[in-house]
Amino acid sequence: MTAKLPAHVAIVMDGNGRWASKRLLPHNAGHRAGAQNLRTLSEEIEKLGIQYLTVYALSTENFSRPEKEVQGLLKLMHEYFQQYIEDSKKNDMRMRFIGDTTRFEPELQQKIETLKTLTREKKGLQVTLAINYGGRDELVRAARKLVREAASGNLSPGDINEETLARTLDTFPTPYPDLLIRTGGEKRISNYMLWQLAYAEMYFSDVLWPDFGAKDLQGALTWFAGRQRRYGGR
Ligand code: IPE
Ligand code: IPE
Ligand code: MG
Numbered sequence: 001m002t003a004k005l006p007a008h009v010a011i012v013m014d015g016n017g018r019w020a021s022k023r024l025l026p027h028n029a030g031h032r033a034g035a036q037n038l039r040t041l042s043e044e045i046e047k048l049g050i051q052y053l054t055v056y057a058l059s060t061e062n063f064s065r066p067e068k069e070v071q072g073l074l075k076l077m078h079e080y081f082q083q084y085i086e087d088s089k090k091n092d093m094r095m096r097f098i099g100d101t102t103r104f105e106p107e108l109q110q111k112i113e114t115l116k117t118l119t120r121e122k123k124g125l126q127v128t129l130a131i132n133y134g135g136r137d138e139l140v141r142a143a144r145k146l147v148r149e150a151a152s153g154n155l156s157p158g159d160i161n162e163e164t165l166a167r168t169l170d171t172f173p174t175p176y177p178d179l180l181i182r183t184g185g186e187k188r189i190s191n192y193m194l195w196q197l198a199y200a201e202m203y204f205s206d207v208l209w210p211d212f213g214a215k216d217l218q219g220a221l222t223w224f225a226g227r228q229r230r231y232g233g234r
Contacts, residue, residue, distance in 0.1 A: 004225040006178035008052035009045065010200065012192055013038065015184025015208030022208075028072035033210035035080050039087075044214045046093065046125035048221070052174055053127050054098070056192050060134030074108065077131065081111040085118065092124030098170035099133030100141065128174065135194030142168040171196055179224045181217075183209045201227045 013034055020030030038055060045053050058077075063070055084095060095115045102109070145168045149155040155164075166172060176196045180189070185206040189197060203220045205212065 004227075005048065005050060005221065006201075006224055007050065008054065008175055008177045008179075009050055010054045010056075010177035010180045010193060010197070012056045012180070012182040012184075012190060013209040013212075014182060014186060014190075016210060018184065019208040019210045026072075027069050028076070030210060031073055031076055035076055037210050037212065039080075039083075041212065041214070041217065042093065042125060042127055044217060051126060052177075053125055054130060054171070054174070054177060054193070055128070056130045056133065056190075058099070058131045058133070059191055060100070060132055060137050061191065063132070074104075078108060078111065081108070081115060084115055085111065088115065088118045088122075092122050094119045094122040094124065094126040096126060096128040096174070097131060098128055098138070099131045100137060101132060103132055126174065128171070130192070133170070134191045135189075136191060138170050139195065141170075166195070169195060176200070179203060179220065181205065181220050183207055183212045183216075199229065199231055201229070 016030035016034040017027045018030070019033060020027050023029070038057075042053060058073060062073070087093070088095070095118075097112055097116065101112055104112075142165060146155060146160060146165070150157075171193070176198070177193065177200045180192075180197055180200045181203045182189070183205050185204070187204050201224055203223055205216060205220065207216050
């Protein structure tokens with residue numbers, strides 16, 4: 001199945017909480033299973049020859065969850081980033097991050113920097129983790145950057161176009177997603193890549209994220225291969 005493979009797949013990894021509840025486990029057990037599934041599925045995605053994967057791991061709004069869950073998610077990130085640092089010694093994945101990472105504690109920020117540096121030259125799948133990410137927040141931060149440039153005399157209103165704006169986004173220079181997959185049954189984008197998803201094909205699966213496996217991924221890719229993308233043209 002190589003016909004019309006997306007270059008960039010974006011995933012809203014939803015359903016960890018319900019996965020845990022079904023098993024009478026705490027929410028964080030679901031997040032752990034979800035984090036493990038991401039490692040497994042990334043390998044599948046790399047094997048298929050897809051170039052970019054961008055996953056929604058933690059939204060700006062998720063910080064409104066109970067303190068215990070938020071702390072659990074942060075702890076899980078520490079653990080998994082350490083694991084990814086180890087993985088980078090033997091795999092070829094490039095790790096990037098989108099979202100406002102300045103809000104995290106220094107030790108976590110340090111791990112993020114280490115991962116970015118260690119994998120900068122890697123030529124395999126590029127995995128971008130969206131953490132403390134919100135599409136609106138990203139656009140607000142982009143507007144701020146542009147105004148700062150304008151205030152310093154390096155930018156005039158006429159210089160602002162889709163290209164200059166795109167360059168100020170967290171995702172730059174990664175191309176826009178071709179396929180968005182949302183697991184867990186909800187049919188919404190929940191503030192994910194509002195600008196970048198403008199022409200993405202949207203695939204919704206009822207499968208809860210920790211259960212979303214290689215077969216489910218194939219289902220999404222087969223569906224994608226059958227889409228005709230028009231970008232507003234005839
Ligand atoms: C998605 O799983 C992961 C995060 C938001 C961090 P949820 O925790 O939202 O799972 P559900 O929607 O409650 O099942
Ligand atoms: C989106 O899922 C965010 C992540 C998967 C990280 P949510 O569970 O937070 O989205 P809503 O609240 O159902 O819209
Ligand atoms: Mg959810």
